[in-house]
Structures are given as structure tokens and as C-alpha cells.
Amino acid sequence: MMDSIRRQAFCPAFTRAALLLAFSVVTSLDAGSQNTSFDEGQVVSRDVMMRALPAEEDHPFPRAVINAREEQISCQPNNKTLLSVHYRATPTTKSGMNDDAIVIAAPENNKYQVLKILDSDAGIVNGELYSENDFEQDFISINGLRFLYVRNRISGSGGITEHAVYTISSDNIVSTIPFADVSKSNVLNAPEELRNGQLEFDGSGFRYSAGIYKPKDPECCPSDGFYHAEFRLRGNFKENPVNHNFTPDFQFVVAREWRSADR
Numbered sequence: 001m002m003d004s005i006r007r008q009a010f011c012p013a014f015t016r017a018a019l020l021l022a023f024s025v026v027t028s029l030d031a032g033s034q035n036t037s038f039d040e041g042q043v044v045s046r047d048v049m050m051r052a053l054p055a056e057e058d059h060p061f062p063r064a065v066i067n068a069r070e071e072q073i074s075c076q077p078n079n080k081t082l083l084s085v086h087y088r089a090t091p092t093t094k095s096g097m098n099d100d101a102i103v104i105a106a107p108e109n110n111k112y113q114v115l116k117i118l119d120s121d122a123g124i125v126n127g128e129l130y131s132e133n134d135f136e137q138d139f140i141s142i143n144g145l146r147f148l149y150v151r152n153r154i155s156g157s158g159g160i161t162e163h164a165v166y167t168i169s170s171d172n173i174v175s176t177i178p179f180a181d182v183s184k185s186n187v188l189n190a191p192e193e194l195r196n197g198q199l200e201f202d203g204s205g206f207r208y209s210a211g212i213y214k215p216k217d218p219e220c221c222p223s224d225g226f227y228h229a230e231f232r233l234r235g236n237f238k239e240n241p242v243n244h245n246f247t248p249d250f251q252f253v254v255a256r257e258w259r260s261a262d263r
């Protein structure tokens with residue numbers, strides 16, 4: 001399974017965008033510039049990152065900074081500092097989510113290199129700002145290690161949220177930690193399937209629950225009860241013997257799973 005849990009029960013593809021970064025030419029943005037739209041690989045000042053994002057074609061209203069967190073996350077041979085800035089424009093339609101962006105950057109020569117940009121899918125619908133998703137961010141500890149944790153809330157999905165736990169290599173490549181695929185769990189019987197799953201962080205790992213459906217079951221009513229799993233983090237940072245970079249090699253594995261009559 002890939003990188004985050006999607007709006008279906010427990011989908012084998014976790015995110016809608018590739019989460020492994022490939023950097024090309026690093027450009028520079030002067031601190032006095034009024035342009036606060038970013039590109040991955042760009043180097044900017046903290047003052048520039050703290051400015052509102054200007055309106056763009058797909059994001060027609062400025063997005064103000066609502067949260068900025070600068071903390072260390074785990075890496076080898078030394079921990080890394082990340083600045084994660086959360087921007088938001090409030091939608092004008094009642095059915096839309098907030099129009100968000102999260103920009104993740106690392107210190108570089110008294111400035112910051114932009115490593116990752118998360119953007120809402122937004123635009124104008126019937127003359128109003130409409131967004132399909134927005135974000136929540138936090139830094140979390142698991143097994144004594146620190147990670148950046150981003151939740152992507154989906155509009156019209158019955159409260160389903162995508163989850164991504166970010167880690168980093170010693171050469172500043174940001175990636176997400178995959179979750180083990182439970183869609184073919186041994187506790188399921190053919191032709192049972194999982195739908196409408198929910199994942200939550202429990203302070204030491206993640207808990208997951210989903211309905212156990214037969215193929216013709218309506219979405220409201222899983223006829224075979226519910227599936228439950230507890231995920232725990234395994235792995236570490238591995239050193240490349242050629243370039244001596246340290247790459248994260250983590251996975252959330254199933255520590256326990258069971259089925260029940262109730263959620």
C-alpha cells in the first residue's frame with residue numbers, strides 16, 4: 001500500500017499526488033519581493049513565508065497564514081528542522097471546504113528551502129469559492145521519533161480523511177511512511193470487502209476501523225460487521241554505503257486486527 005488512507009475504506013493507493021520529491025534547479029526569491037507563490041526547491045526568507053499567498057487562477061482569494069510550526073523531526077545522523085506553514089482562505093459556498101495550502105521548508109543559510117507544497121483542489125463554482133479539501137497539521141512522536149503529520153479532509157466524503165506521516169532523508173528528501181495493506185486481510189472472507197474506513201492517531205500508533213461489506217451491501221449497512229486494526233511503526237534510517245546519505249525505511253505494520261459486530 002502506498003502513502004495515505006483515502007476516502008474509500010482502505011484503498012491501495014493512499015494519496016492523489018506523488019509524495020516523493022525530485023529536486024531540479026534551486027532558485028532564489030529575494031526577501032523584499034512581493035511574490036509569495038512558491039515552487040518546490042525555491043529558497044526564500046522566513047518573512048516571505050509568513051506573508052499571505054496571493055490569489056491565483058485556481059485559488060482566486062488570498063490565503064492568510066493561520067498556523068506556522070517550526071520543529072525538529074527525526075533523521076540520521078542528525079535531526080532536521082522543518083518549518084511548516086499553513087495558509088487558508090475561507091470558502092464563500094456553504095458546501096465547500098477551506099482553500100488551504102501547506103508549505104514545508106528546511107533552513108538553508110539563514111533562509112528556507114521549500115521541500116513540499118500541499119494545495120487544496122479549489123476554484124470558482126457558480127461564482128463562489130469552492131474547495132474539495134483542506135488540511136490539518138501537527139508534529140507527533142512515535143517510538144521516540146518525531147514526524148510531521150498532515151490530515152487531508154475531503155468534502156462530501158462522510159467525514160473521511162486522508163492521513164500522511166512525513167519523514168525526511170539526510171539530503172532533505174521528504175516522503176511519507178506507507179501503511180500495510182489490509183484490504184486482503186486474513187480475517188476477511190471472500191467476497192467481503194472493506195469500505196468507509198476511519199483512521200486515528202492514538203498517541204503511539206494508528207487505529208483503523210471499517211465496515212465489512214458484501215458486494216451488494218448499500219453504503220449505510222455493512223452486513224458482516226466491522227474490521228479493526230492497530231498499526232505500529234517499524235523501521236529506521238538506512239545509510240547508503242556509496243554517498244553515506246541516510247534514507248528513512250519505515251512502515252506502519254498491523255500489530256493486531258480483529259472483527260466485531262460494532263464499530
